[in-house]
Amino acid sequence: MESDLLxxxxxxxxxxxxxxxxxxxxxxxxxxxxxxMAFSEVREYQYGDDVRNMDWNVTARLRAxxxxxxxxxxxxxVMLLIDVSGSRVFGTTTRTKKDLMTEIAxxxxxxxxxxxxxxxxxxxxxxxxKFIPPKKGRSHLLHIIRDLLEFEPEDRxxxxxxxxxxLTNAIKKRCTAFLLSDLIDVDAxxxxxxxxxLKIAANRHDISVIDIYDPRECSLPDxxxxxxxxxxxxxxRWINTSSPSVRRSYEDWNRKAFENTLATLRxxxxxxxxxxxxxxxxxxxxxxxxxxA
Numbered sequence: 001m002e003s004d005l006l007x008x009x010x011x012x013x014x015x016x017x018x019x020x021x022x023x024x025x026x027x028x029x030x031x032x033x034x035x036x037m038a039f040s041e042v043r044e045y046q047y048g049d050d051v052r053n054m055d056w057n058v059t060a061r062l063r064a065x066x067x068x069x070x071x072x073x074x075x076x077x078v079m080l081l082i083d084v085s086g087s088r089v090f091g092t093t094t095r096t097k098k099d100l101m102t103e104i105a106x107x108x109x110x111x112x113x114x115x116x117x118x119x120x121x122x123x124x125x126x127x128x129x130k131f132i133p134p135k136k137g138r139s140h141l142l143h144i145i146r147d148l149l150e151f152e153p154e155d156r157x158x159x160x161x162x163x164x165x166x167l168t169n170a171i172k173k174r175c176t177a178f179l180l181s182d183l184i185d186v187d188a189x190x191x192x193x194x195x196x197x198l199k200i201a202a203n204r205h206d207i208s209v210i211d212i213y214d215p216r217e218c219s220l221p222d223x224x225x226x227x228x229x230x231x232x233x234x235x236x237r238w239i240n241t242s243s244p245s246v247r248r249s250y251e252d253w254n255r256k257a258f259e260n261t262l263a264t265l266r267x268x269x270x271x272x273x274x275x276x277x278x279x280x281x282x283x284x285x286x287x288x289x290x291x292x293a
Contacts, residue, residue, distance in 0.1 A: 083181035086156035126157030
């Protein structure tokens with residue numbers, strides 16, 4: 001019912017707005033402010049200036065070394081890329097991956113708002129499901145939170161590359177983008193399918209990855225014969241979790257996929273943090289912000 005949804009939205013707002021004010025505002029500011037720089041003017045080169053800021057056209061014209069001066073942009077544009085594929089509803093602890101992504105996205109939204117930044121969102125599955133252009137204001141943030149809670153995608157698969165390509169094409173000015181996903185999007189060799197799109201997007205935008213996972217995605221418990229279903233493809237099968245080789249194969253697949261994903265993120269210098277559904281995301285995010293600052 002509509003009243004129940006509004007209560008959920010309000011509950012998320014109260015909890016995450018408080019966290020944003022009390023904990024994250026300063027960390028967010030130091031981690032992301034100053035990364036958006038706008039050209040201001042040129043002046044003569046002085047000892048100690050970074051030669052990478054040399055303005056060679058002016059230097060050649062005036063026959064003296066000149067450098068470009070930049071100033072911090074007054075506001076940032078923050079984009080949230082939210083994975084709404086079928087696997088987000090998985091959860092074996094006190095919450096699902098969807099629950100965790102919703103809270104973290106709300107915290108990031110309010111932290112950005114406190115710093116007078118615009119916030120937008122992009123929901124994706126195997127395609128871009130919905131794009132919310134960046135804006136300011138409480139009603140806009142509540143609109144994003146509401147969609148985080150109730151949005152139902154048309155598809156259930158995952159295509160991280162589609163989201164990154166859309167971001168590159170839709171947002172022309174450099175922005176700060178957070179990709180919230182379980183990153184289960186690999187090929188037959190367990191390599192990320194979105195590497196090329198990530199490379200292009202990272203050259204234009206400041207991208208951070210928040211990898212959300214459930215502990216049971218890393219290891220299987222020994223509980224005998226279990227019927228399982230892939231939340232994205234719909235395929236189902238019986239597996240014998242009492243078999244050591246089955247559990248080992250499961251763990252090896254997930255470990256290798258994670259290692260390859262992490263290597264790809266490091267290759268393009270993408271900051272990332274991995275948070276489990278049974279972990280305290282507050283501590284994780286604060287540590288992540290501090291490492292970026």
